[in-house]
Every structure is written in C-alpha cells, then in structure tokens.
Amino acid sequence: MDYSPPIPLLIDTDAGVDDAGALMLALASPRGHPLAITTVHGNVPVRQATQNVSLVLDVMGREVPVYGGASRPLLGAPLDASDIMGPDGLGGVTAWMQPSMRQTRSSIAAVALVQWLTHQPEPIRTHLVSLGPLTNLALALALKPDLPRYVARLVIMGGTSEARGNASAVAEFNFFADPEAAARVLGAGFKEVWLLPWETSLRYPIAWAEFDALLQCKNPRTQFLRNITGYLRERLQRLGLPGIVLPDFLAMLVALYPECVQESIPVHASVETEGRLGRGLLAISWLPGGSDPNLYLVTRLDLQMGLEVLRDLLIGGN
Ligand code: RIB
Ligand code: CA
Numbered sequence: 001m002d003y004s005p006p007i008p009l010l011i012d013t014d015a016g017v018d019d020a021g022a023l024m025l026a027l028a029s030p031r032g033h034p035l036a037i038t039t040v041h042g043n044v045p046v047r048q049a050t051q052n053v054s055l056v057l058d059v060m061g062r063e064v065p066v067y068g069g070a071s072r073p074l075l076g077a078p079l080d081a082s083d084i085m086g087p088d089g090l091g092g093v094t095a096w097m098q099p100s101m102r103q104t105r106s107s108i109a110a111v112a113l114v115q116w117l118t119h120q121p122e123p124i125r126t127h128l129v130s131l132g133p134l135t136n137l138a139l140a141l142a143l144k145p146d147l148p149r150y151v152a153r154l155v156i157m158g159g160t161s162e163a164r165g166n167a168s169a170v171a172e173f174n175f176f177a178d179p180e181a182a183a184r185v186l187g188a189g190f191k192e193v194w195l196l197p198w199e200t201s202l203r204y205p206i207a208w209a210e211f212d213a214l215l216q217c218k219n220p221r222t223q224f225l226r227n228i229t230g231y232l233r234e235r236l237q238r239l240g241l242p243g244i245v246l247p248d249f250l251a252m253l254v255a256l257y258p259e260c261v262q263e264s265i266p267v268h269a270s271v272e273t274e275g276r277l278g279r280g281l282l283a284i285s286w287l288p289g290g291s292d293p294n295l296y297l298v299t300r301l302d303l304q305m306g307l308e309v310l311r312d313l314l315i316g317g318n
Contacts, residue, residue: 006033007127007256010116012069012109013248014042014132014174015052016081016089017232022131022252023053024221027060028313031256035126036065036116038109041078042132042177044089046071049132052090054100059224066102069109070135073178081173084235091231093224110139117150127153129255130185131248133174134158138181141188148190157251158182159269159282161197161297171280172198175271179280183271186294193295194264196251197282204250204303205243208233214311222314253306254298263300266293 009032013019026032037057039049050068057064072078081089088094105112113128113136120126128151130137141147148154158174159182167176175182186193206214215226229244236244253260268291272281285291 002030004031006031008120008125009034009255010036010038010113010126010128012038012040012113012128012130012132012136013049013053014040014044014089015049016043016085017091017228018246018248019043019131020052020056020090020228021225021246021249022129023056024060024225025249025252025309025313026129026256027057027062027064028316029256029309034064036067036112038067038069038112038136040069040109040132040136041071041073042174043081043085045078045080048088050104051094051100052088054102054104055090055094055097057102058100059220066104067107067109067112068104070139073133073135074138074180079167079173079177084232086231090228093227109136110143113137113140114144114147117147118144120150124150124152126151127155127255129155129252131157131251133177134181134185135178138178138184141184148188151190153192153194153255154190155194155196155251155255156185157196157201157247159195159197159271161199161284161299163281164199166198168277168280170278172282175282176280179271179273182280183273186270194254194298195269195295196247196254196298198247200298200301201245201247201250204301205241205245206303206307207243208237210307211244214307214314217314219314225314250301250306253301253309257305257309260302260305261298261300262302264296264298266295267297268292268294269297
C-alpha cells in the first residue's frame, strides 16, 4: 500500500507519444494529483497537442482542465517531430479514433499556470512537470517574475548531459525548439529543479520483449499504448535501438517516484542561445568552485522499479 500523499501536479506538454505515456502515469498513479494540463507547440502544432491530451483523458476516463498555450517559440518558427512520432504525434491513431469532444478552458496556458500556482494553499506543494519546449513557462515568468516561489519542484525533460543532441549535433529537441525560453527558465531561480536529459533517457530503453510483455494485458489503456507506440517502434527499430525510449515517461517517474533516481548531480547549467552550431546546447559547468548549482541532473534510474509502476498502471485499467 502506498501511503504517500498525492502530489499536486501541473503538467505542460507537447503531447507526443512519450508525453502520452507520462500523462497516463500521472493520471493512473495514486501518487499524482493532476490539477491542470497545459499544451505547447513541439512534437506537433499546439492545437493537435491539445487534441491529443483530450484523447488521453478520454482513454483514462478523467476530468482535468486543459489549457492551450504557445503555438510558436519566443523567437523563430516551431519545429515538429512527425518523422518519429507520426503525423499527429501519436503514431497516426487520431486518423481512425473517435475525436475527443472535450472543451478546453478559455484561459491561455501561461495565464493558467500563474493562476493555478498563485492560488494554491500554503505550504506550497505543487510540482510543475515540463515535457515540451519551455515557452509557456517562460511567458508565465514574464507575467509573474516571482513565480518560482510558488513551485515546490520543477521537473524538466530537456537538454543533454554530454552534448549528444537529438535535434542538432549538440541540442536536445525541447531545448532546441525554444532555446530562449529554456535559458530564461533555468535562470529564473526555481527552488528545486530536476532535469532529465536526453542521454539518461537513451540509457534506459524498455527492451522490446519487456515492452511486449507489458502490453499483453488486454484493456483499453494497453490497447491505446500499443496503438500509439507502433509508429515510433518501427522508427526506433530501424535505427537499431534495443527498446522503446520514452523520455517524458521517465521524467514523470522522477516527479512521482523520486526513489527511482539512483544518481543525480547538482550542477550549474545554462542554455546557449547563440551560435551556428551550439544553439539550444545545455552548457553544464563542471568547474570546481564555479557558480552555485541551479539544478539536479538525473543520470541514473532504477528502471525495474519504473516498469513495476507501469505494469501496475496498465493492470489497473482492467
Ligand atoms: O528529446 C525528447 C523530448 O522531445 C521529449 O519530450 C519528446 O516528447 C520530444 O518532445
Ligand atoms: Ca514531449
């Protein structure tokens, strides 16, 4: 029995396949109490991201307010990840699944984040989990610069630990999609930031056989997960990966089950916003006696513990 009190969560997402896995975890886990979900450009255009979140809520049978957010980064044009996640970010399932009829809220995501955070009871317990480009959060900070004091913990999927990029040679997708926003967020003075970088995600793929075993159980959640991961599976197998890589699912695990974290390193890191090759790079200072740490870099996880959590969540949908 898990007696930990549920963690109030605000989740900001660009609603690709791994975001959907993270949302399912947050919605099914007794540890999570999602207060609201905000959407942002990234894997797909923001309207599609909002539709995808609504679909996940339908599958999970949950009512959580959804707020649409930024359709583009602070500078430049939005990216997309349809090459790896499918045309709708969910492996193409929206072409044949019943579209969600949910209404989204009228407030804009950045405003909603400020409202939810500043209206919570003391002591401050809300965790903010960011699974896409950080545009909404940067806009929220522009509206309310002291916002960090209303966030108990900020968990970010983004950046790299060794400059091995997945969107450019040196930059990870979420940071590359809006480097200015990422730079503002890391420099904003949040009390506790946990950052799950791309390399840590790559270190913990769920082996294909193990993933198939998880999908054996027959229920709507498992069926949905099987359907949305098909496209990604094909792409990753073609690249020779030994299993499915789900960065945002791992980030949500860090948020809800911090005991899964086996190693985290306090470092000072900032984001490169200039440069022909370096834009979006997470520059980590490893110099002894350098600036004070501004985040915990998560480098090792107990994936087995994470898989047990995932198994429970899938079986719970029977
Ligand atoms: O680099 C991985 C991240 O980019 C994940 O958040 C994934 O959903 C994509 O947005
Ligand atoms: Ca994402």
